[in-house]
Amino acid sequence: MALAMIAADIGHGAALAVARALVLYVKRQGGQSQFSVELQRQTRDARGRFDALHDWLRLHLDADLSVPALAEAARMSPRNFARVYQKETGESPARTVERLRLEAARRLLELAPDSIKTVARRTGFGDDERMRRAFVKNLGVSPQDYRGRFGGRVV
Structure with a gap:
């Protein structure tokens, strides 16, 4: 409410600046960065031009999220969408999709008892190897190790 x-x-x-300032630690114990993908995205897309698209993305992580598909969802031409999206958000549509999929996979690994293969499928990675590569590249740990450090049950 204060924000x-x-x-x-x-x-x-100003509200985004205060929200960022309220994050107290830059790193959590165990090497996990303390940041919010959503807060980072809102900071980049301060005008909120793509808020509806980002909401749609979160509900369709397992769908075709290519530039033409995203452009159609945003009601723009693919070329214009890619250019404007990069300018407004500071990152490519593909990078945003990967970060949103990682965020969803992290949340499922922390909370859900689903197998890693099921998490990979539900979050749009397609298979566990593709998700493993994304985890290692972005977080420095495999999904299995991530679940062991920050999650509950291993299935």
Whole structure:
């Protein structure tokens, strides 16, 4: 509520700055960065031009999320979409898709008893090897190790 009041009084950018400032530790124990993909995305896309698209993405992580598919969801031409998206958010559509899939996979590995193969399929990676490569590249650990450090049951 306080962030909404700040946004209403002095603007969305100020509310984002306060939200970032409230994150107390840059690193959590065990090597896990403490950051919010959503907060980072909102900071980049401060005008909120692609908010509806990002909401749609989270619900369709296992769908075809190629540039033409995203452009269609955003009601733009593929070429214009890719250019404007990069300019507005500071990252490519493919990078955003990968980060949202990683965030969803992390959450499932922390909370759900699903197998790693099932998590990979549900979050759009397709198979566990593709998800493993994304985890190692972005987080420095495999999904199995991530679940062991931050999750509950291993299935």
